[in-house]
Amino acid sequence: MAVTIQQLIKWKQTGRSIISLTAWDYSLAEILDLAGVDLILVGDSLAMVGLGYDSTLPVTLDEMIHHAKAVCRGVNRALVVCDLPFMSYQVNLDRAIEAAGRVLKETGASGIKIEGGHPKMLEIVRELTAIGIPVMGHVGLTPQSFRVLGYRQQGKTEKEANLIVDHAVALEQAGAFSIILEHIPQDLAATITDKLAIPTIGIGAGNKCDGQVLVTADFLGLSAKQPPFAKSYVNLRQVITSAVEEFTTEVRDQKFPPA
Numbered sequence: 001m002a003v004t005i006q007q008l009i010k011w012k013q014t015g016r017s018i019i020s021l022t023a024w025d026y027s028l029a030e031i032l033d034l035a036g037v038d039l040i041l042v043g044d045s046l047a048m049v050g051l052g053y054d055s056t057l058p059v060t061l062d063e064m065i066h067h068a069k070a071v072c073r074g075v076n077r078a079l080v081v082c083d084l085p086f087m088s089y090q091v092n093l094d095r096a097i098e099a100a101g102r103v104l105k106e107t108g109a110s111g112i113k114i115e116g117g118h119p120k121m122l123e124i125v126r127e128l129t130a131i132g133i134p135v136m137g138h139v140g141l142t143p144q145s146f147r148v149l150g151y152r153q154q155g156k157t158e159k160e161a162n163l164i165v166d167h168a169v170a171l172e173q174a175g176a177f178s179i180i181l182e183h184i185p186q187d188l189a190a191t192i193t194d195k196l197a198i199p200t201i202g203i204g205a206g207n208k209c210d211g212q213v214l215v216t217a218d219f220l221g222l223s224a225k226q227p228p229f230a231k232s233y234v235n236l237r238q239v240i241t242s243a244v245e246e247f248t249t250e251v252r253d254q255k256f257p258p259a
C-alpha cells in the first residue's frame with residue numbers, strides 16, 4: 001500500500017516512527033523504497049552530494065525536476081516529496097505556484113518542501129495548499145539561508161527558540177502537512193513535536209521527533225564530509241574502494257574476465 005499524507009498523520013498519533021531518507025536517482029530510490037522507507041525526500045542536498053556544489057544554492061528547478069522524475073520511477077510505496085530549490089519560490093507567490101505546479105505536473109512527487117516560516121512563506125503554504133499542492137515545512141537550520149545563518153545549530157537562545165516554535169505553529173496553521181526540524185536542541189524539537197498535530201521529521205534535532213531523516217550519502221557513508229549529527233550505517237566509500245582494488249588486481253592478473 002502506498003504511503004499517504006493521512007498515513008503519516010496516523011503514524012504520529014499512534015507513535016509509529018516515520019522513516020525518511022533522501023534520494024536523487026532511480027537506483028537508490030528503488031532500493032530505499034523496497035527496503036521500507038516511508039518518506040523519500042528529493043532534497044536540494046542533491047546539489048552537494050549528487051552534483052558536487054559546495055552549497056545547496058546552485059541547483060535549479062529543472063535539475064530538481066530531472067532528478068525527482070528519476071526517483072519517482074523507482075518508487076512504488078514511499079511518499080515522495082521534492083524540495084523547491086533556492087530562488088524558485090522566494091521571489092513572489094506566482095513564481096512559487098509555478099515552481100510547485102511544475103514539480104507535481106512533471107514528476108510523480110506527492111508534495112513539495114520549502115524552507116522557513118516567515119510571513120512570505122506562510123502565504124505560499126496557504127496558497128499552494130488551497131490549490132491542491134501539499135507542502136512540507138522546514139525550520140531550524142535552513143541551508144538555503146546559510147549565507148545568513150551559517151550551518152550552526154539554531155534555537156539556542158530563548159528568543160531564537162520561541163521564534164522557531166512560532167514558525168512551526170504558523171506553518172501548521174497555514175496548512176503544512178508535515179515539518180522538518182533541522183539542527184535544533186532536542187528539547188526544542190520535543191516541544192514543537194508535542195505542540196503540533198502534524199508530524200515532525202528531525203535531522204540533528206534529537207530523538208523525540210515523529211520521524212527521522214538523513215541525507216542518504218551520509219547514511220551510506222558516501223560523503224567525503226558530513227554534518228556532526230549525521231550517522232553512517234555502512235561505509236560505502238570503503239566498500240567501493242576495496243571493490244575497485246579487487247577489480248584492478250583481477251584485471252592486471254588476467255583473472256577477470258575468466259579465461
Ligand SMILES: Nc1nc(=O)c2c([nH]1)NC[C@@H]1CN(c3ccc(C(=O)N[C@@H](CCC(=O)O)C(=O)O)cc3)CN21
Pocket residue numbers: 045048049056141143150151152153183215217218223225226227228230
Ligand atoms: N551531506 C550532507 N548532509 C546534510 O545533512 C546536509 C547537506 N549535505 N547539505 C545541506 C545541508 C547542510 N547541512 C549541514 C552542513 C554542515 C553542518 C555543520 O558542520 N555544522 C557545524 C557548524 C559549522 C559552522 O559553524 O560553520 C556544527 O557543529 O553544528 C551542519 C549541517 C545539513 N545538510
Ligand SMILES: CC(C)C(=O)C(=O)O
Pocket residue numbers: 022041042043044045046083180182203213214215
Ligand atoms: C536533509 C533534508 C531535510 C533536506 O532538506 C535535503 O536533503 O535537502
Ligand SMILES: [Mg+2]
Pocket residue numbers: 043044045056083
Ligand atoms: Mg533541502
